[in-house]
Amino acid sequence: MLFLCISTVFSGMPKKAEAAGDPLGIQAEATILLDVNTGKILYQKNIDTVLGVASMTKMMTEYIVLESIKNKKITWNQKVKINHYVHQMSDESTGLSNVGLTEGEEYTVDELYKAMAIHSGNGAAVALAELVSGSEKNFVNLMNKKAAELGLKDYKFVNASGLNNTDLLGKYPAGSATDENLMSARATAKLAYHLITDFPEALEISKIANLKFRDKKLPYKNFNWMLPSLIHGYEGVDGLKTGHTDLAGYCFTATAERNGQRYITVVMKAKTQDSRFTETRKILDYAFGNFTNEEIVxxxxxxxxxxxxxxxxxxxxxxxxxxxxxxxxxxxxxxxxxxxxxxxxxxxxxxxxxxxxxxxxxxxxxxxxxxxxxxxxxxxxxxxxxxxxxxxxxxxENSVEKANWFVLMMRGIGGFFGDLFGGISSTVKGWF
The missing domain is CATH 2.60.410.10 (D-Ala-D-Ala carboxypeptidase, C-terminal domain)
Structure with missing residues (x-):
């Protein structure tokens, strides 16, 4: 398992943010703006500062689930029987984001993935982690391994949901009782980049504003309030993941596309639930208003x-x-x-x-x-x-065939006499 090579992270504490200029005046601890086509960073603030990521963690869980489906390890229609722990983790009365899952009942991978990606269902994330790896502990090992493969560098995963371990009913899979998942804005952007480029189908689910789940009377709202039909609606936004814990503050990884141009933004440790969206709006306005895709050559x-x-x-x-x-x-x-x-x-x-x-x-x-x-x-x-x-x-521009032996021989002879004549001429000139 690969963890951060930073002593403060091993102790469970994020490293102190470095002071950095911020021409946009973004009110958040760290931010990044990325052109998806080239991976070019267009704007940044403290992008290597390691912070809590909360439920943005679920982008990694989504990535591994989608990869497992691609590799035919699991299928969308595969059924998952809910155990007692997952049932408890999905309790909607806890105040945590959840879609209630009934103990002993079976749900498809498709249902659980949507519950996790749209309404940030923590119990659904654990159920999928257990399906893929047999246990959440094994899945966390896989998360850290996959992070290394993707070149994230600044990360530490201790659970599949993004909650603080204190919220896991005493059954935290890695780290200490108070540990939490950590990443830098750069690493978070890399994860989002790989998620939507390796598995573009993820956007078909993340853009769903309301989730109708089984026989529930009311739909579950997507926590990404920048989807066009929701309260902070923004043209072109179709993903990706929000997050919040006391350690992480309010976080948001967004992606938006207009006229074939797609950007990814990450806002970490914003002050309020709404400000993570208003600050993201500033960055996206800056992107779409000031940058264009040009033919340079x-x-x-x-x-x-x-x-x-x-x-x-x-x-x-x-x-x-x-x-x-x-x-x-x-x-x-x-x-x-x-x-x-x-x-x-x-x-x-x-x-x-x-x-x-x-x-x-x-x-x-x-x-x-x-x-x-x-x-x-x-x-x-x-x-x-x-x-x-x-x-x-x-x-x-064109093919050049190899000359045949006779042509090469004649060139050699011509070159020999040319050099010889040139030498004689030089000698004669030297006499006068």
Whole structure:
């Protein structure tokens, strides 16, 4: 099981937030704005500060359940019999978010997943964890393992629901009696990013505003009040997960899409239930109002200094090269001209003189093209290799066949006499 390599986290306490400038004046401990297409970070505040995540934890539970379905370990129609502990955990009278589950009754994975993803059902989360791993303890081990695989880095999972362990009726699966799940805003954004890109079907459920569950007379409301039909409705919002505990404060991971452009935002430790939505609105307004997806480099772009490469042993002595595709990236309005293309040739395919060797196939990769800010600043991505999202292959425009032996021999002879004549000429010139 992988935990945070931070001493304060091992003791169950989040590390102190670092002071950071915040041009939007967001009233929350940590925030992040992410372009989903490239993973480019467009805005941030204290994104590596480790904080409580409360029910945003359930995004990890959702991820593992969806992965288990994909791998045919479980199915949507599979029935789960509710045991006494899960029944107690789903008690709606506790004041915790729950959909009441009856002891001894069977519910499908589909029903439990919707109860967890829409109404943040804690009992449903535990039932699914037990189904996937046999026990919630085993599932927590899996959560931490999966977090490492996804590269979250800053995290600590001690239960499947996101509650403080004190709320688990004395049966907490990991950590101490007062422990709680922890992540940074960066790690939370990574989890959300993987959830909706690896399993886009998750959004088909997270966007449901009201859950009709069995014979319940009234529907269960989605706690994401920024869904378009709810009180803080915002155009394009279709996910993702809220959370609240005393330690975590009020949290919200949102995602919204307009005209094919999708963003993810995370707000951690906002002051009130409503402010997590009003602060998210500020960030989304900033995103949709100030950023656009631009074609920075057109398809078949040719670098001015390398429109072609020399070729040896070929029927032609040069081959044109260009970018296979265009490079598109979300940029702040008016800043498109601040980025320049950078050509990187594959040294393994070039000899010491920078030449290719025939044969060369049309479309063969000879390098790549990426972007670089003209002011020398680094572009900030969710992952260290994020530049790959704004990188395209540079390929040969045409094929160059290898010249036959006779042509190569004649070239060699011509070259020999050419060098010889050149040497004699130089010598003669030296006499005068």
């Amino acid at each position: 057109k398809k078949h772009y040719q670098d001015k200094g390398h429109k072609s490469l020399s070729v040896i042993k070929g029927k032609e002595d040069k081959v044109k090269i260009y970018s296979k595709d265009a490079i598109n990236m979300v940029v702040k309005s008016g800043e498109k001209a601040n980025y320049q293309p950078v050509l990187v040739l594959d040294k393994k395919k070039l000899n010491k003189n920078g030449e290719l060797t025939a044969p060369i196939k049309k479309g063969e990769k000879v390098g790549y093209l990426t972007l670089k800010p003209k002011n020398g600043a680094n572009m900030n991505f969710l992952y260290e290799d994020g530049n790959k999202k704004v990188t395209v292959d540079v390929v040969a």
